[in-house]
Each structure stands twice: as C-alpha cells, then as structure tokens.
Amino acid sequence: MRIRATVAAVSGALALSALAVPASHAADSAWSVQAQAAKTAAASGQSVSSAKSARAADAAAADLGVTFSNLKVAKAIKVGAAGHYSTTVTYTLTHGANYDLTSDDFANGPYLYKGDFETPDTVLFGYDAATCNATSTTTANCSGKIDITPGEDDLLNVDAGKWSAGALALQYSTGDVSDQGALGTTLVQRLSKLTVNAAPEPVKKGKTITVTGKLSRANWETNKYAGYATQKVVLQFRKKTSSTYTNVKGITSSSTGTLKTTTKATVDGYYRFTFAGTTTTPAVSAAGDYVDVK
Structure with a gap:
C-alpha cells in the first residue's frame, strides 16, 4: 500500500x-x-x-x-x-x-x-x-x-x-x-515475459529455420503487458541429448518488443530466447521450443 x-x-x-x-x-x-x-x-x-x-x-x-x-x-x-x-x-x-x-x-x-x-x-x-x-x-x-x-x-x-x-x-x-x-x-x-517459436518443424538438416518471439513487461499504468523495445536478447540452442543451452546469436527487440531471426538446423534440439535483465526489468528465458531435424 x-x-x-x-x-x-x-x-x-x-x-x-x-x-x-x-x-x-x-x-x-x-x-x-x-x-x-x-x-x-x-x-x-x-x-x-x-x-x-x-x-x-x-x-x-x-x-x-x-x-x-x-x-x-x-x-x-x-x-x-x-x-x-x-x-x-x-x-x-x-x-x-x-x-x-x-x-x-x-x-x-x-x-x-x-x-x-x-x-x-x-x-x-x-x-x-x-x-x-x-x-x-x-x-x-x-x-x-x-x-x-x-x-x-x-x-x-x-x-x-x-x-x-x-x-x-x-x-x-x-x-x-x-x-x-x-x-x-x-x-x-x-515483471517480464518472453516467448519463442521455431519453424518450420520438422525441418531437413541444413535448412534454415525462423525463430520468432516477443519480449514484454508489466505496464503498471494500463495493468497489461507491453513490448519491451530495443533490448538485447540472445538466441540459444540445446541439443536433445544435452541439458545445457549455448548461445547462437544476439538480436535486438523491435519497437514493439518482437523478435525475429534465422539459423541453420543441424540436429534435434530446443531453441529459446534469453534476456539478461535491467535494473527496471528482471531477467527471463523462454521455454525451449523443440525442432525435429530430419
């Protein structure tokens, strides 16, 4: 109060x-x-x-x-x-x-x-x-x-x-x-939120996949979540047989908080975005999205 x-x-x-x-x-x-x-x-x-x-x-x-x-x-x-x-x-x-x-x-x-x-x-x-x-x-x-x-x-x-x-x-x-x-x-x-979607899947080995998502945070004045603009976010990958994510590339969120990038699919595994946080907004990682590579 x-x-x-x-x-x-x-x-x-x-x-x-x-x-x-x-x-x-x-x-x-x-x-x-x-x-x-x-x-x-x-x-x-x-x-x-x-x-x-x-x-x-x-x-x-x-x-x-x-x-x-x-x-x-x-x-x-x-x-x-x-x-x-x-x-x-x-x-x-x-x-x-x-x-x-x-x-x-x-x-x-x-x-x-x-x-x-x-x-x-x-x-x-x-x-x-x-x-x-x-x-x-x-x-x-x-x-x-x-x-x-x-x-x-x-x-x-x-x-x-x-x-x-x-x-x-x-x-x-x-x-x-x-x-x-x-x-x-x-x-x-x-409070921050982060989503991810990797497509298409399944995908042929060596083909390009597009990874999209959105970084948003609480707006205390509208009582809704709004996109967090121009923030550094990292795309990460974890092999199906591993428990550890590794960095793939860094990107910047758009003026509305949206994220979009591409990468080559080489092996089955999970893709996610991760945000390191700022003093005003906590760190957050999206749940991994699985891609089946044929």
Missing part, C-alpha cells in the same frame, strides 16, 4: 488531504493508514494527532526512541501488471525498557521509499504491522511485509528501479513516531 505525495511542511486539514488513501483500501488495518499518516507527519515535524487538528498544528512529534538495524529485504521484487504481491522484511528493533511491544497502542513495520528519505516520491507499506519476538528487555526480532497491488495504482512505470528501505514505530494514542531510513535497498521491477 502506498502514499504518493511529496512530503512537505503541512498543517491542519491540509495534512489530511496529503494522506488520501484509495477507496479500495478502506478495509486496511489501522496500521496501514496510520503509518502513512505518521510518515508524512514526521517529515513535517508534527505528530499524527496534530496533523488531524488545526488547533494543534504546531505540536512537535516526539521521537519514541526506537531504532532499527540488521534489516534484510529481497534483492528484487518482481511485480506483474495486476494482482497482489508481497515481500517479507526482517530487522532488529531496539527500544526503551518501559515499552510493551504487545500493547495495542504500539506498532511498527517496514516500508520502501523512492527518492529522498525526507521527501520521498512514493512510499510502500504493508497492510499490517510487523510481528516481533523479544530477545531481551530492549530488543526484538521483527518481521513485516510490504504489500503491492499494481492494479490499484500503487505504482507508476517510472517507479521501477532502485528503492530504499526504512522502518517506522508508532504510538497510536499520541501519534508520536520513530522513523528511520537508509536501512537497505531493493529493486522493484516490472
């Missing part, structure tokens, strides 16, 4: 308008809504409660004194055109001895942000708060999820690429918060 707004010094009713949440998320837990409010309010020097009251707009947010360390997040999160995607984030939470992590008044969780920590372009939270297991009177091992639903405007195509990880702790009754960034990085990528 995301907030998409430049975090600025806001107050009163204006702060609430910056926290608009898609209607489809109306059933989200208190955590997902309050955490977004806290992230926005923390950067403006307010508490969440002050962001909800014009009369208290000048109240400063108190730092809970909670810190986060040892955060671990997946190297890449591959997100399709629609549906629900989530990834688990773990970290160590350190807190004052007077805190009760099981209290209904306290919650914490991880998030991802694109851009600057103080004024992020986009922030992705989980639907629910993290769960924590105490390891001492002041430390706990915590695990939380980042939830992404591209069909509900969580992402724009320009959001693909490197994201940073942070974590946030919140006291609901006061709106006070501890917010820490630069805990790790990950790639949020537009």
